[in-house]
Amino acid sequence: MTSMINLDGASRVYAVFGDPVAQVQTPRLINPMFATAGINTFAVPFHVTPDQFGATWDALAALDSIAGIGVTVPHKVAAAERCDTLTPTARAVGAVNSIQRGPDGRMHGALFDGMGFVLGLGAARVRLAGARVLMVGAGGAGRAIAHALAGERIAALELMDLDPASVAFTADMVNEVAGAGTAFAAVAHSGSAYDVIINASPIGIKGDARFPVPGTALTADMLVADIAALQGDTALLRDAKAAGAATSDGNDMLQAQIALIAGFAAGLPAGEALGR
Structure with a gap:
């Protein structure tokens, strides 16, 4: 049985934005991966409407406790526009689905669908x-x-x-x-x-x-x-x-993508999967 890390003062949050967000699978899939790897980070869903997006992004991006932000429909393009850097794929497509917050607070966007x-x-x-x-x-x-x-x-x-x-x-x-x-x-x-x-x-x-x-x-x-x-x-x-x-x-793609997102949220370079 996988042991779960308890939240403490050093825990970090990988916030997942969506509108709606109830259907999002990222927290369910990624949190056991963090626990298995001994990473004190938790993916947490946030129901964020387009009107709330800018203010919510700014508030969370300012916090050292935020490991990054995951985005799904309808925020992929808006998030790309707010990132400080983008991977080549994200730049070419003009969208992101995972953002890593660097130690300096800069936001680095990636798109792992492909x-x-x-x-x-x-x-x-x-x-x-x-x-x-x-x-x-x-x-x-x-x-x-x-x-x-x-x-x-x-x-x-x-x-x-x-x-x-x-x-x-x-x-x-x-x-x-x-x-x-x-x-x-x-x-x-x-x-x-x-x-x-x-x-x-x-x-x-x-x-x-x-x-x-x-x-x-x-x-x-x-x-x-x-x-x-x-x-x-x-x-x-x-x-x-x-x-x-x-x-x-779609499950083949989802499982591979989640491992890439987990690695990015954990601070690894874009394209390095957690646990592989």
């Missing part, structure tokens, strides 16, 4: 090299994943989203990272053969929209990832498993 996705693939990560990838969803998480994919030696990334501006932003961002004037990322076009398919949209958990790739098009040599799948398989993952494809769900 790195969490890649690490969460485990052994299947090797399938990214040389792959033609289709990603559906070019919002905040999709942009971070796209940024991470650019460093995984994939062959091409095609993007699909209901918002053309989101696709254009993500494609431009990734092409800038890839460099050499390549059209590495572009709007998806029908008829392509994909090696990797990623759902970074709410399709499958909200609304009645159907995933744009039919189940009959999935094959055993594909890798199919659906970050929307946190409580049971989506239709996409059921079809992928029926086809014999390798799969990854």
